[in-house]
Amino acid sequence: MTHYELLFVIKPTHTQEEIDAHIANVKASIEKDGGVIAATQNMGMRKLAYEVEKHNRGYYTAYYFTAKPATIIEVERLIRINESILKFMTVKYAKKKEIIAWETAVKRLNNPHSAKEEAVAPKVEVAPEATADSEA
Amino acid sequence: MAEKRKYKKRYCKYCETKTDYIDFKNVSSFKFSLSERFKIMPRRLTGNCKRHQDMVTIAIKRARQTAMIPYIVDRQNVVTNPFEGL
Known part of the structure; x- marks a missing residue:
């Protein structure tokens, strides 16, 4: 089993129910062949x-999961x-440090505190220089 | 004797925070490595070390592929605020 992350963008023309259905479809295709979704x-x-x-515009969703390499071919x-x-x-997380990063990301997403991190990401940034010090 | 330094001493911002992996979904984490036209800034200007510059490069290229940041900002397609919604 290898650590993976899958990000996909759904068309904005769909309704919320249709978007949810497409997300569920992708989830099912990952889990069909023994993949385990760790975080969304x-x-x-x-x-x-x-x-x-x-x-x-587009609707972004990312899955963190472990699966066999053959699963990825089918999902894609x-x-x-x-x-x-x-x-x-x-994205494949293969190196030791990458797997640690994968685990921390999963922990952060499964933790209710993670809402803070996600709220910051889509915020409008005006000056690229200004973010340099704060985000480093 | 030595020529006076024009800018302050540069250091790797990622080494300072001991970053091991740069997430391509978090655009603000590599924003300062991008120029105004969303080109990748060279190491000599940002002060990133080689190891982290490689990570930044990979993250930026992935972000470009997933339409998080533009490949180019040109005069044909003028955007009022290119940083909006990032």
């Missing part, structure tokens, strides 16, 4: 940095077929 990061509707298939195949998913990215 729901980033919500965000503005895209550039136009993707004529859309300017299904995502490519699904026209409602604009973008996706699978």
Whole structure:
């Protein structure tokens, strides 16, 4: 079992129920072949940095999970077929330090305190220099 | 004797906080490594060490692929506030 993170963006034209259904679909495809989802990061509707298939916004969701490498091929195949998913990215956490980072991210997301971190991320930043010191 | 230093001494901001992994979803964590036009800033300007610059580069490229930050900011597609919603 390998540690993975899967981020995907759903089209903004769908209703909330349809979005939830698509998210559930991806979740089912991960769990079908013995994958275990450790944490979910729901980033919500965000503005895209550039136009993707004529859309300017997208619904971001990220899954942290462990699965066999073969599962990823199947999950990505299904995502490519699904026209409602604009973008996706699978990240493998292989090195020891990366796995520690993966575990801390999971802990942070499963912890109720994590709401603070997620609220900060989509905040509007005006001056790039100003963030340098605070975020380091 | 030595020429007077024009800028203050640079140091790696990630080494200071002992960062082991930079999450590409958290754009504000690598914002200062991006120029106004969202190019990756060179190490000689940000002061990042080699190890962390490699991490920043990977995080930025992943963020670009997932439409978190733009690839380019050009004059053809003028955006009123490119930092909005990041």
